[in-house]
Amino acid sequence: xxxxxxxxxxxxxxxxxxxxxxxxxxxxxxxxHMHQGADxxxxxxxxxxxxxHPVSQGLACARGLRESKAPDGEWLxxxxxxxxxxxxxTQWDVALSRAVEGLQAASQQDPDSxxxxxxxxxxxxxxxxxxxxxxxxxxxxxxxxxxxxxMASAVTAYYQAFGSDAPPCTYADISDxxxxxxxxxxxxxxxxxxxxxxxxxxxxxGVEIIVVDPVRSETAENSEHHVAPAPxxxxxxxxxxxxxxxxxxxxxxxxxxxxxxxxxxxxxxxPDATDAAAEAGVDMADVDLLADVMDQRTLVYWGMxxxxxxxxxxxxxxxxxxxxxxxxxxxxxxxFSLTGQANSMGTRICSSKGTWPGQRAFEDPDHRRLVADxxxxxxxxxxxxxxxxxxxxxxxxxxxxxxxxxxxxxxxxEAESVRETLEDAFLVVQDAFHTETTEVADVVxxxxxxxxxDGTTTNMERTISRVRPATDVPSGVRQDIDIIAxxxxxxxxxxxxxxxxxxxxxxxxxxxxTEGTVADCSxxxxxxxxxxxxxxxxxxxxxxxxGYRYYDRDADDSELWSFPTPSGLAQFxxxxxxxxxxxxxxxxxxxxxxxREADGYNTGVRSRGGEAGSLVARIHxxxxxxxxxxxxxxxxxxxxxxxxxxxxxxxDEGVPRGMVWLPIHHPxxxxxxxxxxxxxxxxxxxxxxxxxxAAPEAELPPATAD
Numbered sequence: 180x181x182x183x184x185x186x187x188x189x190x191x192x193x194x195x196x197x198x199x200x201x202x203x204x205x206x207x208x209x210x211x212h213m214h215q216g217a218d219x220x221x222x223x224x225x226x227x228x229x230x231x232h233p234v235s236q237g238l239a240c241a242r243g244l245r246e247s248k249a250p251d252g253e254w255l256x257x258x259x260x261x262x263x264x265x266x267x268x269t270q271w272d273v274a275l276s277r278a279v280e281g282l283q284a285a286s287q288q289d290p291d292s293x294x295x296x297x298x299x300x301x302x303x304x305x306x307x308x309x310x311x312x313x314x315x316x317x318x319x320x321x322x323x324x325x326x327x328x329x330m331a332s333a334v335t336a337y338y339q340a341f342g343s344d345a346p347p348c349t350y351a352d353i354s355d356x357x358x359x360x361x362x363x364x365x366x367x368x369x370x371x372x373x374x375x376x377x378x379x380x381x382x383x384x385g386v387e388i389i390v391v392d393p394v395r396s397e398t399a400e401n402s403e404h405h406v407a408p409a410p411x412x413x414x415x416x417x418x419x420x421x422x423x424x425x426x427x428x429x430x431x432x433x434x435x436x437x438x439x440x441x442x443x444x445x446x447x448x449x450p451d452a453t454d455a456a457a458e459a460g461v462d463m464a465d466v467d468l469l470a471d472v473m474d475q476r477t478l479v480y481w482g483m484x485x486x487x488x489x490x491x492x493x494x495x496x497x498x499x500x501x502x503x504x505x506x507x508x509x510x511x512x513x514x515f516s517l518t519g520q521a522n523s524m525g526t527r528i529c530s531s532k533g534t535w536p537g538q539r540a541f542e543d544p545d546h547r548r549l550v551a552d553x554x555x556x557x558x559x560x561x562x563x564x565x566x567x568x569x570x571x572x573x574x575x576x577x578x579x580x581x582x583x584x585x586x587x588x589x590x591x592x593e594a595e596s597v598r599e600t601l602e603d604a605f606l607v608v609q610d611a612f613h614t615e616t617t618e619v620a621d622v623v624x625x626x627x628x629x630x631x632x633d634g635t636t637t638n639m640e641r642t643i644s645r646v647r648p649a650t651d652v653p654s655g656v657r658q659d660i661d662i663i664a665x666x667x668x669x670x671x672x673x674x675x676x677x678x679x680x681x682x683x684x685x686x687x688x689x690x691x692x693t694e695g696t697v698a699d700c701s702x703x704x705x706x707x708x709x710x711x712x713x714x715x716x717x718x719x720x721x722x723x724x725x726g727y728r729y730y731d732r733d734a735d736d737s738e739l740w741s742f743p744t745p746s747g748l749a750q751f752x753x754x755x756x757x758x759x760x761x762x763x764x765x766x767x768x769x770x771x772x773x774x775r776e777a778d779g780y781n782t783g784v785r786s787r788g789g790e791a792g793s794l795v796a797r798i799h800x801x802x803x804x805x806x807x808x809x810x811x812x813x814x815x816x817x818x819x820x821x822x823x824x825x826x827x828x829x830x831d832e833g834v835p836r837g838m839v840w841l842p843i844h845h846p847x848x849x850x851x852x853x854x855x856x857x858x859x860x861x862x863x864x865x866x867x868x869x870x871x872x873a874a875p876e877a878e879l880p881p882a883t884a885d
Contacts, residue, residue, distance in 0.1 A: 198213045200712070201645065205247070206370055206520070207519060207524065209234050214247065215649060226630075232712050241371075258624055258625060266620070266623060285577070285579035286319075295580075297325070297584070298584035299326040299518075299522050300585070301659055302660070303522065304635065304685040304686055306522065308680070310531030315550075327532070327568050331568065332860040332862045340496055340749055343538060343742075346515055347514065348640070351726075356512060361398055363484020387402075390404070393838070410772055414756040415450075416455070416465075417497035418755060418756065421501055434508070478511070487865040489857050490756070491857045503749055532565065570854050586610075588601065588615035591849060606619060607624065612628075614782065642715040660680060690703060702722070767870055776844070779845070783845070799838070814828065815874070816874060816876050
């Protein structure tokens with residue numbers, strides 16, 4: 180019986196086609212999908228898990244399937260340009276000409292007058308192409324991706340500890356671990372398929388889940404133990420645990436002596452365990468629980484609760500220190516940062532954002548020259564540092580901004596000032612959906628989305644797999660890589676061979692640049708991915724595929740460790756808990772924190788149907804009662820030094836007293852958050868700022884302008 184759908188084009192009912200294997204681009208687990216597109220017209224009719232995909236073996240979360248098949252966002256179907264203060268539909272040639280003129284005018288003043296902002300929602304190929312235009316065309320320092328808003332602290336910590344941004348662990352380690360410590364993360368919401376694997380592993384006798392989080396999250400509800408430090412005091416807790424391990428004689432000295440350096444310096448900087456526990460706001464019983472856990476074969480996972488902090492890098496390193504001190508850097512254990520966006524890992528190795536492709540260092544002149552030769556551009560055009568990060572880029576008030584698959588007006592901290600900066604700049608927005616950022620754009624370029632794109636993606640365990648289109652797109656929509664190559668070719672003739680490059684050729688260009696690096700992908704081809712479905716880097720030849728990093732065994736079964744650091748050894752750190760950038764006081768006595776909701780990926784544009792809806796704050800009932808005189812019809816106003824928002828109240832005992840919890844990607848939330856950054860990673864401190872409650876405003880400020 181023939182099936183019908185009205186996906187993508189309103190009112191156009193079309194027949195469906197065969198199943199096409201692809202990869203989900205919702206989160207970074209990298210689940211294999213099967214998509215079924217339309218025989219006539221456009222759209223995805225159905226989506227299911229792909230049993231042949233080696234990563235997920237048929238598993239897929241309901242949200243990933245739904246947002247692939249039937250996203251609720253408002254589609255962009257025609258290019259638009261601003262005329263007379265209004266965005267008006269136009270033809271592609273007109274929109275592209277306007278985009279090129281505006282970007283070129285700014286670039287001719289100063290390459291750094293152009294800011295380019297990419298995304299973890301791009302394919303590897305599109306991210307590589309965008310980086311090539313930004314660094315090899317414009318030559319701007321002001322290029323980054325929204326992945327820096329969530330992963331930069333973990334990336335910096337990996338580099339400092341191991342010499343490479345490569346998580347040691349893989350998904351195979353989950354079933355081998357005896358303990359799962361989930362610190363500042365909520366995979367039950369953010370990574371449902373991965374959390375299912377963790378729960379399955381914890382179903383074995385004696386295997387436990389321990390959650391460290393100020394809030395009793397959905398993950399904590401499904402764990403054996405919950406440790407709740409004071410907001411922003413995770414570094415103090417991690418140091419208390421390590422101090423307790425040291426004073427009770429449980430350091431793996433054989434591993435520390437053979438594979439690490441800097442441990443004596445760390446010992447000299449360690450606080451007293453009892454003092455650090457008090458600073459973290461926990462009992463010593465909690466410290467002993469976590470110290471005992473590290474005696475086991477333990478995976479330590481962490482997420483945005485660690486990274487999005489002014490000491491995010493130091494805290495991530497303190498978690499790595501726990502694994503090093505206890506010898507938990509072997510299969511079945513180790514430090515595993517949980518990546519948020521689908522292709523954050525891909526942008527890290529291919530996009531020329533934090534490093535040149537293959538993790539080639541910006542400060543190395545030989546790497547810079549090699550990239551220039553590969554791209555056939557003057558070496559002095561390439562910047563010699565990776566720039567100030569997304570917040571710093573916009574604080575510099577660029578003349579022109581090109582934003583691809585990202586929504587900074589909703590997703591950046593101190594979002595009202597971000598909006599003002601973008602309104603003052605010449606703004607090109609390339610996206611599949613209407614967002615708060617497209618509203619202020621001068622040019623809007625409609626791009627293809629999941630199920631319509633051709634390329635590859637890289638998940639959080641370093642595994643590359645194919646993204647394949649199951650449907651064509653309307654005539655008003657183009658592939659990301661085609662838009663990027665067209666603009667790049669018009670601005671910088673010769674930078675691309677074609678304005679519609681073959682994604683496989685772009686992939687081969689990228690992988691050739693990684694040959695011989697710590698992130699070698701040169702042994703991966705589309706043909707190999709077609710045959711094997713997925714390959715984990717490093718893969719320097721057509722047969723190899725990366726496993727657990729930095730660890731091996733020799734012919735005599737002796738353990739070997741090798742790290743791409745100058746000494747070849749893993750590095751301990753000496754960071755200690757500092758003060759919060761905006762502590763509570765008499766005027767603002769509450770702590771505002773933010774976290775992801777189940778439908779809050781990518782600022783929620785695929786799940787909220789173009790309307791943000793009311794902003795719901797989770798607040799402890801006692802805190803609500805203390806402010807009961809301010810409550811009006813179940814609402815309050817949350818105020819910080821940067822703005823205010825009226826919220827509906829969700830009385831939640833899982834939120835500590837004195838805290839207000841808001842969903843990070845509701846467009847009203849980041850009007851309130853703080854743009855202070857980690858000085859090492861440039862990642863903003865989204866998680867803690869001072870707040871107070873007030874009577875509801877007369878009218879809820881619109882989250883989305885008309």
